[in-house]
Amino acid sequence: MTAFSIPRAAIPASLLLTVGERRQGQIYLMERVPSHTGHETPLEMLNRADAFFPFRTADDGAVLLVTKVHTITLSVPRAAAPEDPARLSAAKQAGIELTLAEGSRLTGWATLELPVGHSRLLDYLNASPDPFFAVTTGDAVHFVNRAHVLYARPED
Numbered sequence: 001m002t003a004f005s006i007p008r009a010a011i012p013a014s015l016l017l018t019v020g021e022r023r024q025g026q027i028y029l030m031e032r033v034p035s036h037t038g039h040e041t042p043l044e045m046l047n048r049a050d051a052f053f054p055f056r057t058a059d060d061g062a063v064l065l066v067t068k069v070h071t072i073t074l075s076v077p078r079a080a081a082p083e084d085p086a087r088l089s090a091a092k093q094a095g096i097e098l099t100l101a102e103g104s105r106l107t108g109w110a111t112l113e114l115p116v117g118h119s120r121l122l123d124y125l126n127a128s129p130d131p132f133f134a135v136t137t138g139d140a141v142h143f144v145n146r147a148h149v150l151y152a153r154p155e156d
Helices: 042-047 085-090 121-126
Strands: 008-017 023-030 052-057 063-067 071-077 092-100 105-112 132-136 140-145 149-154
Touching (some): 023 042, 042 140, 092 121, 105 121
Antiparallel strands (some): 008 071, 092 149, 132 140
């Protein structure tokens, strides 16, 4: 019997769940997707309909199958999640401070790719039915589960 597998790219990541401490490790993204060139983005992976994703822990190398429902944030280095310069030129950057359900705060900016009349932070947070959205800081991109945001405050 021949085994088939989809090639994956390992990306360093930091995982915060509803219980426990932040964990360092790696996530795995598909090397090719039909919607664009290059590998799948962490946001695309998190917003797929799959309920779980694999996470290899840095401390012991164990592979955990993590539920997305209890994922508060998944963070990757900015270099691992580059933004398309063409998209950035047409987008607006908005400062945001989030207070998350487990008590932590995250301050960064969101890239708003919305129509001119609907480009407020509120519009960005409500624009998609997808469970995760991105917040960028100086060194990382944080993919935040909407279900675990207590409130957001515009920084502008």
